[in-house]
Amino acid sequence: MDFQQQLKSLGMSVTPVRLAVLEALNENPHSEASRIFQAVQDKLHTASIQAVYKNLNAFVEHGLIKEFRPKGMSAIYETRVGDNHHHLVCRSCGLIEDTDCIDTAPCLTSTDPKDFKIDEAEIIFWGICPTCQNKHHSEIGET
Amino acid sequence: MDFQQQLKSLGMSVTPVRLAVLEALNENPHSEASRIFQAVQDKLHTASIQAVYKNLNAFVEHGLIKEFRPKGMSAIYETRVGDNHHHLVCRSCGLIEDTDCIDTAPCLTSTDPKDFKIDEAEIIFWGICPTCQNKHHSEIGET
DNA sequence: ATCAATATTTTTAATTATTAAATTATTTAT
């Protein structure tokens, strides 16, 4: 199903900006708003960052995309939804990669859930990516 | 070991603002900078938010406190470090609670680590806290 | 206790990320 169809089936109207945002995000997974804005501009030669933010929020609310916020970074968006995957984040260069969950079912088991009704477990694995491991060890610094 | 000792052993000089920040955070776990600033003001009747930010960052760098950033919130700080615990966050009211890890050792096992050298797994369990579960179901909204 | 060196705090200001409101343009349903 293409983006046009997806928007319609969610009852959202189809606009050039919206399609451009979704395409941009699809082509640049794990992007922040400003990067998506740039990519949208490349496609449309016009567009406001406000519209980008507004649509990103609308898409998140409709479950079309996901948002997460690693410390030291702006909000990060991704189109991969509906499965239960997590993220590897490089402390050195900020690279973000998807990583699968152990189960196909969401890993919602906390040993000590304090009576919370848990619906999602969001995991960030912090570490050093392969590329940065091969650089100077001395240059590795935390954010 | 009290805060004064901890600062000294890290080679950091001891100041009223620093002690107040650490005490404030100890008394208000899972606080954001502005809340800590308020608590510091209550103790010192003077102090700048800039000093609070600067010290929070310095403490994080020295491993004296930890920082994390649930989506929709400002940076959250905590004094509980050195163990491997995670967080329960209420989607409705924003309440944050600690929750223990399954193992005493950090749960660093990703099924698909993509050659990252992982040193930390940070988990946020999203859900609804007991108090909010007992409120109107209709009022529950995501951020 | 005092002094110099160093680090921290305050003050003033800037930047970055994000959201809001009003007006104009586009989309959708008819």
Add this chain to the structure above:
DNA sequence: ATAAATAATTTAATAATTAAAAATATTGAT
């Protein structure tokens, strides 16, 4: 093709965080 509803642009504001310079406090040596 038109009207009503929705979205985009423009202009502006707010919130969170960081920066730089001057003033002050802390530390370690005397």
